[in-house]
Amino acid sequence: MSRQISAPRGTRDLLPPDTAAWSHVEAVARDLARRYAFERIDIPLFERVELFARGLGESSDAVEKEMFRVSGARGGSEEGAEWALRPEPTAGIVRAYLEHGMHVRPGPLRLTLIGPMFRYDRPQAGRYRQFSQWDVEVLGDPGPAIDAELVELASRFYREVGLSGVVAKVNSIGDAACRPPYRQALVDHFTPHIDRLSDDSRRRLAVNPLRVLDDKELDPELAATAPRSADHLCDACREHFDRVRGLLEALGVPYEIDHRLVRGLDYYTRTAFEFVVAGREGQQRALGGGGRYDGLAEMLGGRPTPGIGFGLGLDRTIIALDEQGVAPPSGGPLVAVVGFEDDHADRLRVAEALRDAGLAVRPDGTNRKLGKQLEAASKAGATWAAIVGEELRDGRIGLKNLATGEQESVALSEAAARIGG
Numbered sequence: 029m030s031r032q033i034s035a036p037r038g039t040r041d042l043l044p045p046d047t048a049a050w051s052h053v054e055a056v057a058r059d060l061a062r063r064y065a066f067e068r069i070d071i072p073l074f075e076r077v078e079l080f081a082r083g084l085g086e087s088s089d090a091v092e093k094e095m096f097r098v099s100g101a102r103g104g105s106e107e108g109a110e111w112a113l114r115p116e117p118t119a120g121i122v123r124a125y126l127e128h129g130m131h132v133r134p135g136p137l138r139l140t141l142i143g144p145m146f147r148y149d150r151p152q153a154g155r156y157r158q159f160s161q162w163d164v165e166v167l168g169d170p171g172p173a174i175d176a177e178l179v180e181l182a183s184r185f186y187r188e189v190g191l192s193g194v195v196a197k198v199n200s201i202g203d204a205a206c207r208p209p210y211r212q213a214l215v216d217h218f219t220p221h222i223d224r225l226s227d228d229s230r231r232r233l234a235v236n237p238l239r240v241l242d243d244k245e246l247d248p249e250l251a252a253t254a255p256r257s258a259d260h261l262c263d264a265c266r267e268h269f270d271r272v273r274g275l276l277e278a279l280g281v282p283y284e285i286d287h288r289l290v291r292g293l294d295y296y297t298r299t300a301f302e303f304v305v306a307g308r309e310g311q312q313r314a315l316g317g318g319g320r321y322d323g324l325a326e327m328l329g330g331r332p333t334p335g336i337g338f339g340l341g342l343d344r345t346i347i348a349l350d351e352q353g354v355a356p357p358s359g360g361p362l363v364a365v366v367g368f369e370d371d372h373a374d375r376l377r378v379a380e381a382l383r384d385a386g387l388a389v390r391p392d393g394t395n396r397k398l399g400k401q402l403e404a405a406s407k408a409g410a411t412w413a414a415i416v417g418e419e420l421r422d423g424r425i426g427l428k429n430l431a432t433g434e435q436e437s438v439a440l441s442e443a444a445a446r447i448g449g
């Protein structure tokens with residue numbers, strides 16, 4: 029026998045019955061996208077490396093350490109391009125927006141997608157090389173009302189999937205006017221203590237000192253005394269942040285200010301936010317995050333276009349639901365159609381009629397004894413059995429409630445109403 033092949037490291041097969049939780053979470057996301065008037069967009073799963081390098085920043089973990097590179101057949105170099113599987117969709121969505129001149133559509137544009145992302149990181153609990161996000165992006169809206177609307181939307185998502193204790197952490201990291209002096213203030217603060225910084229932070233201090241703040245190994249005393257971006261905002265950024273906070277309060281959306289929240293991607297400006305389950309902080313615990321990226325379109329060669337969005341990690345949402353013991357809502361009654369030897373045409377006809385009425389139906393395709401078919405139906409999770417026999421000539425079937433064992437003869441046309449659900 030040849031050796032079995034297993035799934036690549038850092039990927040997971042999602043198998044039934046666990047996939048029911050995925051269907052539930054995706055259905056909530058799709059329904060919210062509809063109610064909040066987002067339109068679906070789809071972009072490629074891979075893009076030029078340059079898009080991510082320019083958009084997310086050379087010094088972001090996603091680009092520096094975690095690019096999942098792909099080359100063409102046998103390493104071919106078509107168009108001299110080097111591609112990477114998308115670590116996130118925001119850069120690709122803004123690329124598509126610019127490439128297709130979507131600014132001519134009546135804006136602001138509200139776009140959404142659900143799909144897989146890829147980061148070539150060391151796998152561990154809650155961190156995979158392939159994972160899924162629900163992403164929303166709003167292009168052409170400078171805020172601040174949309175900033176609050178998105179934090180409210182993500183908070184509502186967590187509530188509607190059934191999670192409790194999810195906290196929104198919010199910060200403002202300034203813009204091109206006030207970020208440079210803030211960066212310098214951080215460099216001035218950390219440089220005298222460089223020997224107390226991790227290797228990663230020492231490197232980042234030179235290229236992106238904000239990222240030192242979200243180093244999990246940062247000395248708590250150095251963190252507590254570090255300059256806060258909220259204290260270094262220019263007037264325009266401060267006013268924007270005050271209004272976002274005021275709107276969140278007016279909407280009654282609970283949030284906390286987190287001065288160390290800087291986000292891991294370079295395109296962010298002003299509002300930044302993240303969602304964690306209270307008491308389970310730490311990077312692998314971020315359920316989702318997002319923020320404003322008013323400079324991204326220009327970084328990608330386009331006209332200035334304000335933007336804001338979020339990406340909610342579905343894998344971590346499902347892990348959290350599991351930890352909180354939240355089961356997905358049941359999918360409604362399942363009906364097994366059983367019968368007697370070789371009456372398969374009748375069983376399939378009955379199955380069709382019940383499906384016409386909207387029920388989920390699995391016909392038994394074997395010739396085994398009725399008792400065995402009923403046993404198998406229960407094991408497969410069926411709650412009702414439609415028993416096909418002689419009485420079908422009069423348009424009737426036997427309907428057995430597999431939970432209570434009760435059985436009655438009903439008109440096929442009334443079976444669905446009898447089952448309900």
Ligand code: HAM
Pocket residue numbers: 115116117118147149154155156157158159160161163164165292314315316317318319320321336337338339340341342343344
């Ligand atoms: P992000 O914070 O890099 O933001 O990722 C968003 C969420 O994706 C994280 O909070 C986490 O739940 C999930 N996630 C990230 N990496 C992994 C992984 N290796 N395994 C499992 N889950 C993971 C973004 O991606 C931005 N594009 C969000 C955004 C949209 N900002 C503006 N628009």
